[in-house]
Amino acid sequence: MNYFPTTKKEILKNLEDFSKNEILNYSSNRNYDLGIPHKNVSKLSPYIRRRFISEEEVMSIILKDNEINKIEKFIEEIFWRTYWRGWLETHPWIYNEYLKNNETKDLLKKTGIKCFDHWVDELLETGYLHNHARMWFASIWIFTLGYSWQSGAKFFENNLLDFCPASNTLGWRWVAGIQTIGKPYIARAENIRDFTKNRFYPKDQLNNTPNYSFENFSNGKASKFLEPKTIPFEDLTKVGLILNNNDLSLNKVLDKKGIKYNCCLWSTNNQNPIINNFQKLLYEDVCNNLNGVTLISDFETIFHWIQNKGIKNLILPYETVGNKIFSNRDFLNKLELLEVSYYFYLREWDQNAFPHCTRGFFNFKKMINELINHKNIFINAL
Ligand SMILES: Cc1cc2nc3c(=O)[nH]c(=O)nc-3n(C[C@H](O)[C@H](O)[C@H](O)COP(=O)(O)OP(=O)(O)OC[C@H]3O[C@@H](n4cnc5c(N)ncnc54)[C@H](O)[C@@H]3O)c2cc1C
Numbered sequence: 001m002n003y004f005p006t007t008k009k010e011i012l013k014n015l016e017d018f019s020k021n022e023i024l025n026y027s028s029n030r031n032y033d034l035g036i037p038h039k040n041v042s043k044l045s046p047y048i049r050r051r052f053i054s055e056e057e058v059m060s061i062i063l064k065d066n067e068i069n070k071i072e073k074f075i076e077e078i079f080w081r082t083y084w085r086g087w088l089e090t091h092p093w094i095y096n097e098y099l100k101n102n103e104t105k106d107l108l109k110k111t112g113i114k115c116f117d118h119w120v121d122e123l124l125e126t127g128y129l130h131n132h133a134r135m136w137f138a139s140i141w142i143f144t145l146g147y148s149w150q151s152g153a154k155f156f157e158n159n160l161l162d163f164c165p166a167s168n169t170l171g172w173r174w175v176a177g178i179q180t181i182g183k184p185y186i187a188r189a190e191n192i193r194d195f196t197k198n199r200f201y202p203k204d205q206l207n208n209t210p211n212y213s214f215e216n217f218s219n220g221k222a223s224k225f226l227e228p229k230t231i232p233f234e235d236l237t238k239v240g241l242i243l244n245n246n247d248l249s250l251n252k253v254l255d256k257k258g259i260k261y262n263c264c265l266w267s268t269n270n271q272n273p274i275i276n277n278f279q280k281l282l283y284e285d286v287c288n289n290l291n292g293v294t295l296i297s298d299f300e301t302i303f304h305w306i307q308n309k310g311i312k313n314l315i316l317p318y319e320t321v322g323n324k325i326f327s328n329r330d331f332l333n334k335l336e337l338l339e340v341s342y343y344f345y346l347r348e349w350d351q352n353a354f355p356h357c358t359r360g361f362f363n364f365k366k367m368i369n370e371l372i373n374h375k376n377i378f379i380n381a382l
Contacts, residue, residue, distance in 0.1 A: 003037060003126060004046060004161060006281035008289065011047055012061070018042050019062045027073035033130040033196050036122070041130060042074075045162035048081065051247040051317075052282050055082070055349050059372065068372075076368065082350065083364045084166040086357025088321045090222040095321045098150060098169050105151040115192055115200035116140050127161035127274045132195055138175040139187035143210040149176040158271075161278055165322020180360070182214040222358035227351060228318060231343045233257055240311035240340075242266055242302070243293070244325055245279070247317030248286055250345060254315070262309040264294040264302070266325065299331060306340060318346035348374070 005011055022029075022040060029040040047053045055078055062071060088095055110117045119137050123129050129137065134156075141152040153172040157163050170179055177184030186208055193201040239259055243250060244266035254261055267283050270276040287293050296302050306314065314335065319327045326332075327344065335342050352374050356367045 004043065004128070004278060006278060007285045008052070011044075011053055015042065015044065015053070015058065015061050016065075019065045023062060023066060023071050023074055026071065030073070030077075031132050031195050033133045033199075035196075035199065036126065038128075038130055043128065045081075045164075046127070046278065047282075048078075049162045049164045049167075050245045050279075050282065051249050052286075054247075054249050054252075054347070056347075057249070075372070076365065079353070079364070079368050079371070080361070081164065081167055082353045083357050083361050084170045085164075085320050085350070086225070086354035086364075087170060087222075088166040089354055090225050090358050091219060092223070092321045093220060094173070095165060095169060098153065101148070101150040103148050103151040104154050105147050107155070111145065113140060113144070113202050113205050115196070115202055118200070123156075123159050125274075127159060127272075127278065129160075134171065135175060135185055136187040136192055138172055139185050140206060142176055143184070143186060144205070144207040149173065149178075159275075161275055163275075166320065169322070177212060177214055178217050179219070181217050181219070184210065184212060186210070225354045225357075228344045228346050231315070231345060233259060236313045238310055238312040240264070240306060240309060240314045242314065242316045242326070243286065244268075244317060246319055246323050246325070247345075247347070248282065250315070250317050250347075251290055253345070253347070261315070262305075262311060263290060263292065264296045264305050266302075267295045267297045269297070299334075303334060303338065306335075306338060312340055314340050314342045316342065316344050318344045318350065320350075 002010065005014065022042075026040070032040055034040065044053065044058065048055060048058065058078060059075070062074065068075070107120055116137065119129055119133050122133075123137075138149070138152055141147050141155075142149050149172045153168055156168050156172070160168070173179035175185040187206055188208060189202045189204070189206055236259065239254075239261040241251060241254060241261045241263045242265075243263060245268060248265075251261075251263055265283055265286055268279070270279060283295060287295065294305060296305060305311075316326050319325060326342075332342065349371075352371050353364075353367070356364050356371075
């Protein structure tokens with residue numbers, strides 16, 4: 001069995017199976033970590049994170065088979081990523097502060113906490129952990145082992161196939177009790193026993209009464225989300241599109257709008273061989289399914305490509321906090337020198353949601369129905 005397949009065909013097939021066989025039980029089963037192959041959850045995060053499959057595509061598939069009110073919990077989870085991304089977008093200083101912290105922690109030896117050691121191995125071997133395991137892991141890391149949340153977030157960053165700056169940083173902050181200030185997530189042995197169905201029971205091994213003060217913490221006031229400039233699609237000629245890890249399926253949006261374009265794919269290397277191999281195979285699949293796409297991995301070659309193809313209008317996926325690739329002054333100045341106009345495309349999915357991500361998830365949740373009905377954004381997404 002291919003645990004994390006890398007072709008769109010296989011991923012769609014897995015999602016269709018999940019939608020037909022598992023999703024109705026998702027709400028009651030999702031919190032159980034029963035080990036590989038984690039059939040009770042979708043394992044879509046490495047793909048949605050890169051929009052190898054978009055949220056709109058996922059929605060259109062699951063709603064073919066299911067009534068919306070029977071799969072609300074799953075839909076809500078899909079929106080957690082959107083919410084975290086929007087929250088970080090309106091609190092960018094939180095990510096900058098995280099970046100300033102250079103602490104790392106290599107786990108060279110076993111801790112003796114069987115579940116924790118198991119999750120380390122699972123993460124290193126597969127690049128994935130179940131959500132509940134991530135919560136327990138982070139809590140043990142911070143409150144039992146006494147390491148900083150930032151070093152834990154970096155450990156995940158270096159090893160997760162689905163690493164997402166917003167979900168990861170804010171997930172770790174949430175466990176540490178500084179996202180929802182003063183409410184740390186404390187992993188308990190009985191909870192681990194129950195939700196792993198007795199695979200693990202770290203009785204008396206966890207620190208359940210950490211001594212932390214949250215008095216001086218504040219996340220600051222959200223800044224207003226500023227939408228990028230509107231793209232005048234009807235006036236655009238000589239269009240170029242750069243796909244990258246921020247959105248590997250943006251070509252579909254342009255196809256729907258009937259825009260003709262030249263396309264290249266920004267191929268990045270990752271130091272972790274598992275992530276690197278996974279990404280390369282995804283890129284390969286994009287290339288196999290899209291005629292004429294060129295793989296590029298350095299800025300100079302991008303400029304040659306732009307000139308060779310005579311591109312005058314360049315479209316790039318919008319770059320959220322933590323995901324900056326091309327939104328740097330050097331690159332943009334060079335485009336201006338070449339008299340190329342550029343547009344960072346923010347999908348409607350994000351555009352409608354981000355302005356509502358300034359407060360807690362509870363408030364955002366009230367908007368979900370409105371967001372999914374908004375111009376039926378996921379209908380005919382495939
Ligand atoms: C400390 C910590 C760190 C995390 N780091 C990351 C990360 O770097 N990248 C990442 O994608 N997720 C992260 N998460 C969130 C979550 O654990 C994963 O998105 C989820 O486990 C992915 O598995 P799945 O696709 O099988 O999820 P499912 O349960 O099948 O959920 C479906 C989809 O909903 C979204 N989703 C579900 N739960 C969450 C969540 N809590 N936050 C955001 N989106 C969610 C994902 O896109 C997921 O693919 C983190 C959570 C914690 C507690």
